[in-house]
Amino acid sequence: MRIDLLLDSRQFGGIEAHVGELAKALTAAGHKVTVIFICDYGPHPLKTTLAQQNLPFICLNGNAASVIKTLGARRPDALHTHGYKAGILGRLAAQLGGFGCCSSYHAGEPGRGRVALYNWVDRMTASTANQIIAVSQKIAAQLPPQTRVVNNFVDAQQTISQGLRIAYVGRLSEEKGPDRFIAAAKQLTTQQWHVYGEGPLRNTLEVSASHNVIFHGSQAMHDHWQHIGLVVMPSRFEGLPLAALEAMARGIPVLASAVGDLPRLIQHNSNGWLIHANTEAAIANTIACNVRQWCALTQQRRNHIQQQAKNTVQAHYSADAVIPQFIHCYQQAATQGARYA
Incomplete structure (x- = not known):
């Protein structure tokens, strides 16, 4: 055709x-x-x-x-x-x-x-x-x-990432919730938090961000996925975000708001994690808590979650x-x- x-x-x-x-x-x-x-x-x-x-x-x-x-x-x-x-x-x-x-x-x-x-x-x-x-x-x-x-x-034939960065990947706009990512980063300043994306909130976010947040701007992500270990997606509105699929195809679990079709993609504590909190303070606390837990996982448990994430994409989103x-x-x-x- x-x-x-x-x-x-x-x-x-x-x-x-x-x-x-x-x-x-x-x-x-x-x-x-x-x-x-x-x-x-x-x-x-x-x-x-x-x-x-x-x-x-x-x-x-x-x-x-x-x-x-x-x-x-x-x-x-x-x-x-x-x-x-x-x-x-x-x-x-x-x-x-x-x-x-x-x-x-x-x-x-x-x-x-x-x-x-x-x-x-x-x-x-x-x-x-x-x-x-x-x-x-x-x-x-x-x-x-x-x-x-x-x-x-997405193309599911991807190598599993060995990266460790905590990352936000997406447009810097209100519906995507990057301000929630910034708020959570303030609670865990011993870790670096990485922001990949551009949008109307960038200047505001940079002014309010703590010293441990690094802004990379808009990037061709195929050059950066290998450095990322966890994607945080604290959206207020969503459909089925492609960034979540691209991450999971590389074995990168996603910590995401339970909005749109993300609960259909992510099985909590199996191939990723879902955020069910309903106030801004509780959402930031939940993100920070889950990031701490992810950092503390044994390598065996981390490998299992990575493989589950990749398997989900191969079966249903390839x-x-x-x-x-x-x-x-x-x-x-x-x-x-x-x-x-």
Whole structure:
């Protein structure tokens, strides 16, 4: 099949990592895949990754008319949109051009201001897609009843990390809870705490952080996973975060808030740990307590948890497990789109 993956992206995050893995896996399965950036914002980690893997991509000028015109001329068998702008414009282009469209919904939080408005429009127009995909049950509940839940996935063929760093990996924004990570670090200053990511809270977090917190900024994480031993994910809102899967594929357990589909991924005290506290002080205390316990684990117990984390991803969140579901969605969308062409 000819499959176009459409997104609007200024920086690297979960959606971008997902699109990169999807392009690689679909290409390996024999499909012709092109990643389309709605606007060219300059150098971008996903562009670099695609170029290194000889995966084709094109950049448009950000104008809605150019998106509709370009997609109408390409007429892929299936267009797969990611994010609200790509969803709104991609579905319109598919209707006008008479080709199939799948829309994925990755985020569970509503956002604020203009973003909240765009998210609302994106959800209200979801039914114009031929196939609607959500990465968690909670997100699916906000969408039309025909929505399919398809797991995020990662390359599960990874070496188990031998690193020891305690890390936050993700966007520095309120819904992801990096302030909770910073608060917990103040309770355990004998350990260094590492922050990987960028976002609107970075300046505030740096000012409030204790001396034992190191900010690395936005990074291509494949160069850093080997140094990490535990990922802390204290989110207020989530779907199924790709960073959690990427960590666990490398045997790195995740200590996470029990939100979104994280409780479906993490079995407490088996392949990771869940945070059930419901006040900010209690959450910080729980994180600090669990980090202390993790640091005190015997090597045998740590090895067991690492292997359990890796096994979970291999069984349920690998390309082999998930890609056939995407291909089925594309086939359905292509048939439905052609029907109305």
